[in-house]
Amino acid sequence: MLSSETIRIIKSTVPVLEKHGTDITTRFYQLLFTNHPELLNIFNHANQSKGKQQTALANAVYAAALHIDKLEMILPVVKQIAHKHRSLGIRAEHYPIVGENLLAAIKDVLGDMATEEIMQAWAEAYGVIANAFIGVEAELYQQSEKQKGGWAGFRAFRVDKKVKESDVITSFYLVPQDREAIASFKPGQYISVKLEIPGESNTHIRQYSLSDTPGKPYYRISVKREDAILDKPTGKVSAYLHKHIDQEHILWLSVPSGEFTLDEHDSRPIVFISGGVGLTPLVSMLKTLAETNPNRAITFIHAAQNGSVHALKQEVEELASCSPQISAYWCYGKPTNLDREMNAYDKEGIIDLPWLQQVISTKEASFYFCGPVPFMRTVNSLLKKWKINANDIHYEFFGPSGSLEDAQGSELEVPIS
Known part of the structure; x- marks a missing residue:
């Protein structure tokens, strides 16, 4: 418990x-x-190079300081980040390392402004926040x-099938190499894939949403090919x-994880709005509802550049038909x-x-959306203009999560390693 001082x-x-x-x-x-x-084997190098991770962490530190007297306000954020950390393999022993380097960074940047009193207070506060995560x-x-x-950790899965879904998106059907049972998951969750790429000094871990329904003997991920820009990773x-x-190659996977999940107990109409490869978790939700709650009204809206890059279209249209x-x-x-x-x-x-209001039968519904950040900002803004709860x-x-608000917004931003 932190003192009032x-x-x-x-x-x-x-x-x-x-x-x-x-x-x-x-x-x-830089210090870390x-x-x-060795921690380069855990963190996403691409997010580092683009500055996304730095910004996300800065916003998280800011939010923690702002709500330090009411840390329960950021508990949902803690849970979301914790799912990512579990998926990546971040453990309790990593937190003292992070704390030491974070405090050193504060001292380096703030210089004389970082008094002994401030540094001691932040050391105490970090301990409390770290224990919440742990x-x-x-x-x-x-x-x-x-x-x-x-x-525990990462498990070997064999590529049972590889299917091209569009010019840029390919699905991988993954079955356990040991042929034992696999964990179920909630529609909307993801797995981490750990890769060792020839010529790379570090392993790479990426999260990919599961794009099929639970209960199958395989996991399916549908991956968009993001071409490298210049020498960036x-x-x-x-x-x-x-x-x-x-097919037949081996990938190493973590147990499914994630907080963005379908509320299957809600019987109201539901609206899914996706952009690009952001349809993957929503397709999982759609297919699950079609099986488990066929009487629930569903509107599925997807935005893409054109038909050549529109993945999983046939699956959705078959369900709708x-x-x-x-x-x-x-x-x-x-x-x-x-x-x-x-x-x-x-x-x-x-x-x-106007188009959303034309194709969606009622605003008294649950809305789920996913896609590129600019797309999500647009959708979020439209829903708020429509006064959706x-x-x-x-x-x-x-x-790394960002905010869907503009600079004046108050929404917390969530870092993802």
Whole structure:
């Protein structure tokens, strides 16, 4: 429990963190990887190179300081991050390392402003916050290992089938090499894939949403190929999966994880809105509902550049053709001539509120959306303009989470390693 004096000191640093937060976290990662290069086997190098991780961590530190007297307010954020940490294999012994380098970064960046009093207060506060993460993650580790079909760490899976879903998205059907049972999952969850790429000095871990229903003898991930830009590591893992991983190859997976899950007890209409590869967790939710709750009204909306990059379209259309409760709509930003000839889409351009109000039968529904961050900001803004209840809005970030609010917004931002 933090003393009132420690809380006061932490609160007093909020304006400083708002101004220097990203500088502090950038310095933190420099120190962390210099002092402990082995941690490069856990962290996403692409997110580091693009500055996403630094920004996400800065926002998390800022949020922790802002709510240091009411840490229960950030408990949902803690749980979301803890799922990522469990999936990556971050353990209790990593937290003292992180704390030491974070405090050193604060001191380096703030210089004389980082008085002994401030540093002591932050050391105490970090200890409390770290213990919250350690406690939640310990429970998640126990659950993942003890559940039926569960396991510890990473388990070998064989690629049973590789299916090209579009020009940029390929599905991998993964079965356990040991042929034993596999853990179930909740629609919307993801797995971590650990790869050793020839010529790379470190292993790479990426999270991919499960795109099929639970209860199958396999896991399916549908991966978009993100081509590298210049010498940045963006797309290194997805490109390797597309080009070099084929049937019978082995991938190492963590137990399914994640907080972005379907509330299957809600009987109201549900709306799924996806952009690009963001449809993967929503397809899992859609297919599950079609099996378990066929009477629930579902609207599935997907935005893509055109038909050539639109994955899993046939699966969704087959479900919609078999059920009057499911409606599917496609919005293409730049449809091809073939798309026009085939009448393959419902709207050209971008998703806007008048069109949403036209295709969605009621606003008294649960809304789930996922896709690129600019797309999600647009959808979030449209739903708020429509005055959709905030409790009915659910979304998932791929990679380090950001805010869907503008600079004046108050929404907490969630870091993902």
